[in-house]
Amino acid sequence: MTDAMVSVTIDGVPVQVPKGTMIIDAAKQAGVLVPHYCYHPALPSPAVCRMCLVEVEKAPKLMPACVTAVADGQVVHVGSQLARDARKAVLEFLLINHPLDCPICDQAGECELQDFVYQEGRSGTRYSDYAKRYAPVEDFGPDVLYVPNRCILCTRCVRFMDSVAGDAVLEVYDRGDRAYIGIDAEQRLDHPWAGNVVDLCPVGSLISKDFLHKARAWDLDKTPSICPGCTQGCNITVDTRDSAVVRLRPRPNLDVNRHFICDTGRADYRWMNRGDRVEAPLIRDGDRFQACDWNVALDRIAALVLQAEGGIVVLAGGRASCESIGWLLRVAGERNRGAAMKVPLGEEAPIGSIPNLALRRERAANLEGGRVLGMRSEWRDTMSQLQGAALVLVADVELDDGDIAALAGARRVIHFASVPDPRITTADVVVPITTMVEEQGVYVNRDGRAQRFLPARSAPGMARPIWWAAAQAWQRGSGGRRAPSTAAEAFGALDAFAGVSYRDLGFGGMTVAQRESATT
Amino acid sequence: MGYPHPIHPRETPVLSTHFGETAARTYAGWVERGGYIALRRALTMLPDDIVNEVKASGLRGRGGAGFATGMKWSFMPKDDGKPHYLCCNADESEPGTFKDREIMRWTPHALIEGCAIAQLAMRAETCYIYIRGEFTEPYRIMEMAVAEAYAAGVLGPNAMGSGKRIDVVLHRGAGAYICGEETALMNSIEGRRGNPRIKPPFPAVAGLFGKPTTINNVETLAAVPAIINRGAEWYSTLCLGNPKSTGTKLISVCGHVQRPGVYEITLGFPMKDLIYDLCGGMRPGRTLKAVIPGGSSVPIMTPEEVEDCVTDYEGIVAKGSMLGSGGMIVMDDSTDLVYQIMRLARFYAHESCAQCTNCREGTAWTTRILERILAREAKPSDLDLLLELSDQMTGRTICVLSDSCAAPVVSGIKKFRADFDAYLGAAPAVAMAGV
Numbered sequence: 001m002t003d004a005m006v007s008v009t010i011d012g013v014p015v016q017v018p019k020g021t022m023i024i025d026a027a028k029q030a031g032v033l034v035p036h037y038c039y040h041p042a043l044p045s046p047a048v049c050r051m052c053l054v055e056v057e058k059a060p061k062l063m064p065a066c067v068t069a070v071a072d073g074q075v076v077h078v079g080s081q082l083a084r085d086a087r088k089a090v091l092e093f094l095l096i097n098h099p100l101d102c103p104i105c106d107q108a109g110e111c112e113l114q115d116f117v118y119q120e121g122r123s124g125t126r127y128s129d130y131a132k133r134y135a136p137v138e139d140f141g142p143d144v145l146y147v148p149n150r151c152i153l154c155t156r157c158v159r160f161m162d163s164v165a166g167d168a169v170l171e172v173y174d175r176g177d178r179a180y181i182g183i184d185a186e187q188r189l190d191h192p193w194a195g196n197v198v199d200l201c202p203v204g205s206l207i208s209k210d211f212l213h214k215a216r217a218w219d220l221d222k223t224p225s226i227c228p229g230c231t232q233g234c235n236i237t238v239d240t241r242d243s244a245v246v247r248l249r250p251r252p253n254l255d256v257n258r259h260f261i262c263d264t265g266r267a268d269y270r271w272m273n274r275g276d277r278v279e280a281p282l283i284r285d286g287d288r289f290q291a292c293d294w295n296v297a298l299d300r301i302a303a304l305v306l307q308a309e310g311g312i313v314v315l316a317g318g319r320a321s322c323e324s325i326g327w328l329l330r331v332a333g334e335r336n337r338g339a340a341m342k343v344p345l346g347e348e349a350p351i352g353s354i355p356n357l358a359l360r361r362e363r364a365a366n367l368e369g370g371r372v373l374g375m376r377s378e379w380r381d382t383m384s385q386l387q388g389a390a391l392v393l394v395a396d397v398e399l400d401d402g403d404i405a406a407l408a409g410a411r412r413v414i415h416f417a418s419v420p421d422p423r424i425t426t427a428d429v430v431v432p433i434t435t436m437v438e439e440q441g442v443y444v445n446r447d448g449r450a451q452r453f454l455p456a457r458s459a460p461g462m463a464r465p466i467w468w469a470a471a472q473a474w475q476r477g478s479g480g481r482r483a484p485s486t487a488a489e490a491f492g493a494l495d496a497f498a499g500v501s502y503r504d505l506g507f508g509g510m511t512v513a514q515r516e517s518a519t520t
Numbered sequence: 521m522g523y524p525h526p527i528h529p530r531e532t533p534v535l536s537t538h539f540g541e542t543a544a545r546t547y548a549g550w551v552e553r554g555g556y557i558a559l560r561r562a563l564t565m566l567p568d569d570i571v572n573e574v575k576a577s578g579l580r581g582r583g584g585a586g587f588a589t590g591m592k593w594s595f596m597p598k599d600d601g602k603p604h605y606l607c608c609n610a611d612e613s614e615p616g617t618f619k620d621r622e623i624m625r626w627t628p629h630a631l632i633e634g635c636a637i638a639q640l641a642m643r644a645e646t647c648y649i650y651i652r653g654e655f656t657e658p659y660r661i662m663e664m665a666v667a668e669a670y671a672a673g674v675l676g677p678n679a680m681g682s683g684k685r686i687d688v689v690l691h692r693g694a695g696a697y698i699c700g701e702e703t704a705l706m707n708s709i710e711g712r713r714g715n716p717r718i719k720p721p722f723p724a725v726a727g728l729f730g731k732p733t734t735i736n737n738v739e740t741l742a743a744v745p746a747i748i749n750r751g752a753e754w755y756s757t758l759c760l761g762n763p764k765s766t767g768t769k770l771i772s773v774c775g776h777v778q779r780p781g782v783y784e785i786t787l788g789f790p791m792k793d794l795i796y797d798l799c800g801g802m803r804p805g806r807t808l809k810a811v812i813p814g815g816s817s818v819p820i821m822t823p824e825e826v827e828d829c830v831t832d833y834e835g836i837v838a839k840g841s842m843l844g845s846g847g848m849i850v851m852d853d854s855t856d857l858v859y860q861i862m863r864l865a866r867f868y869a870h871e872s873c874a875q876c877t878n879c880r881e882g883t884a885w886t887t888r889i890l891e892r893i894l895a896r897e898a899k900p901s902d903l904d905l906l907l908e909l910s911d912q913m914t915g916r917t918i919c920v921l922s923d924s925c926a927a928p929v930v931s932g933i934k935k936f937r938a939d940f941d942a943y944l945g946a947a948p949a950v951a952m953a954g955v
Binding site: 048050061090093097130171175176179 | 696698713718869870871872873874875876877878880881882883884885888892897905912915916917918
């Protein structure tokens with residue numbers, strides 16, 4: 001133990017924490033949850049909800065754990081009768097004006113008020129004979145509704161907009177029990193990162209219009225993933241119900257996106273649920289496409305690759321995983337005549353006060369991964385050189401009409417497609433592939449950080465990951481080759497990530513540079 | 521002087537000597553009455569010597585908490601290279617309290633001089649005087665006095681030719697009681713919502729604009745020139761037995777006494793004499809029922825407690841209440857305590873800043889229960905519920921507004937149970953007084 005560490009005992013558990021740590025954070029380390037509302041690890045603590053009052057031995061009164069720094073030798077009781085009674089009282093105070101509309105509230109099931117009341121609150125109210133405070137629902141912004149009746153005035157939203165987004169449009173209005181969260185009359189809650197207030201709200205007061213009445217929290221399956229929207233690589237959770245994606249939410253990663261995602265990323269999930277998918281391999285027969293089984297399709301792909309002596313061009317979309325890009329390039333091998341990723345561009349939208357966190361201009365999640373794997377051609381140059389290309393591998397990329405015209409000049413085309421594109425009439429094989437929410441994979445973000453995502457929904461029909469189809473075709477190319485059977489193997493076989501495994505990446509990700517410096 | 525009544529021989533006029541003299545409001549009139557001699561002297565003193573003088577005088581905060589003023593000043597850092605601030609709390613909003621108003625109305629230069637001396641002691645070039653928004657007349661008078669003080673060169677970049685800068689800025693509140701809480705007051709000056717801040721950090725470390733700040737009440741600062749003029753020893757002998765409570769205190773008395781007004785007593789003065797002698801006692805045919813001695817935030821006292829109570833910090837605490845701001849509310853036997861307590865609770869419910877859950881919801885709920893009792897719709901368990909809520913509103917919040925709401929409720933139920941029982945049982949309620 002160094003001088004900078006102090007020893008405290010929390011509910012009988014001794015822990016050592018750095019000097020200056022707040023009791024609430026030290027308690028986490030001791031495995032003790034101090035119930036709280038206004039405290040949030042990403043925001044300054046105002047100590048207003050009074051929920052985290054704990055008993056500190058030798059202190060004259062209960063202390064707010066979120067703003068009380070630990071002292072050496074301190075003994076803290078979170079579960080003592082005094083602290084429990086105080087929380088019970090706060091919960092009762094919070095509930096007197098809180099509607100019992102849990103059955104129709106979006107937050108139910110993931111509501112911190114509900115949770116703590118079930119845990120420690122009263123079973124009945126003593127606030128009888130009075131009408132609860134009422135105020136109508138307000139439209140705050142493009143995706144945010146404010147239900148004042150449910151508000152417990154923790155002010156997380158106010159503090160997020162003020163100290164994180166730097167766009168202080170929210171404030172507490174009025175006083176006493178008439179207080180509510182108000183918005184500047186001239187403004188809207190339309191900051192590009194404003195949607196985070198919905199996640200921050202511990203109750204169902206700030207709700208997403210998009211998610212409104214869509215699903216009950218307890219029906220949702222949650223899958224760790226990476227936002228496919230831009231090169232930032234925000235960590236997200238994909239919420240699905242019955243294999244349909246209904247919501248994307250930030251997954252905390254202090255090195256990438258803290259606790260937040262932007263509204264663009266949050267809203268961009270509808271494509272994940274598209275019904276018009278390519279569900280079986282298709283082989284062109286004259287001007288018609290004929291469904292076939294995988295063996296036929298893979299044999300055909302392998303044959304086309306063998307015949308492509310004039311060179312192979314790889315075109316990929318920004319959502320293609322490292323595994324997929326790596327295996328496409330391996331299939332092209334020596335004949336690779338160019339590999340380019342299509343990168344849609346948009347406005348850069350920084351969150352405000354957090355350095356190195358923004359919705360990036362480059363809307364391609366795996367741009368850096370492509371670069372690391374050797375996909376270094378300019379898109380426009382590559383398109384201009386398609387004329388006469390022996391074989392073009394198109395990997396789930398949205399092509400504009402110019403691209404389509406250029407592609408028509410190629411001799412052979414294999415289209416790895418999640419959705420059919422009837423404009424590509426020259427494809428020899430259309431390969432049914434999974435999207436990133438249906439497969440495991442790795443993206444590398446703009447800072448060189450490799451991060452894993454997991455499948456959140458089942459793949460339609462016979463769709464398989466691009467890397468699988470590419471590897472199977474590669475195996476057919478020559479005797480003695482063995483294709484990987486799992487995503488982990490597919491990743492492990494990539495030279496660009498030699499020595500790095502899925503296990504190494506975990507779910508926090510790591511940068512290759514960091515790893516190199518750690519091992520030397 | 522028991523302003524607006526003639527001076528009473530048992531008063532000790534120090535601050536109130538010139539109450540009622542319009543000429544004392546002007547710079548010339550104030551100088552004629554010995555004004556700004558103390559400041560001239562303080563300009564020749566070392567800051568620490570001023571602090572020590574005030575420490576030795578035994579002066580304690582007159583706003584309510586009664587913290588030793590010299591000690592508070594000594595908390596200010598020295599040679600830290602940062603700007604320091606002095607805040608003067610003139611947001612006198614405590615129900616029943618109106619003593620600072622009279623200081624600002626009659627002797628504005630006493631306050632300015634006190635501020636200037638305190639600024640020298642704490643190396644604070646700027647003082648903000650935060651004046652309650654409803655105080656239109658005191659504000660106008662203060663505004664004129666500050667302008668005159670600047671014109672006379674008392675304030676400004678070269679105060680009294682000393683080469684030192686002393687600035688005094690008036691800031692008007694906008695009507696929130698909570699802005700009289702010292703850290704809420706600082707937020708308000710900064711242009712933020714007037715919410716009390718969490719301590720630590722204490723103002724002497726990070727106060728106004730995040731800089732070392734001391735905040736003092738009007739009456740505290742106004743007493744400083746007299747201490748510098750006449751010496752700490754003189755001030756500390758203004759004492760009737762308890763050496764911890766020295767000096768004079770303005771007591772604003774309102775309610776059912778013959779002569780309500782602002783009285784200046786030496787600390788330690790018998791409370792009974794204050795009510796029955798200085799204020800002329802109860803109205804004819806009436807008897808004393810209850811006293812709130814220090815502004816509405818303190819526990820209510822019974823006539824028995826008043827009987828042998830000495831009016832100083834420790835004396836009133838011994839009787840279960842507090843000297844507080846010295847805003848005394850006297851109630852006779854025509855008073856319905858339940859109604860009075862409901863009015864107080866309603867005030868706190870209205871003024872709660874809404875930050876802390878216990879206060880925001882507790883003050884409003886308490887008020888509703890009291891209203892229900894008054895409407896004869898009480899449940900038998902209501903008094904227990906009130907006491908339980910009060911318990912959860914005491915010592916649980918950032919500031920003491922919630923405690924202030926609970927204090928009269930708890931002391932009221934404990935000491936005036938009969939008034940509550942009258943509403944709970946079949947007996948007719950006592951007549952409502954027109955306070």
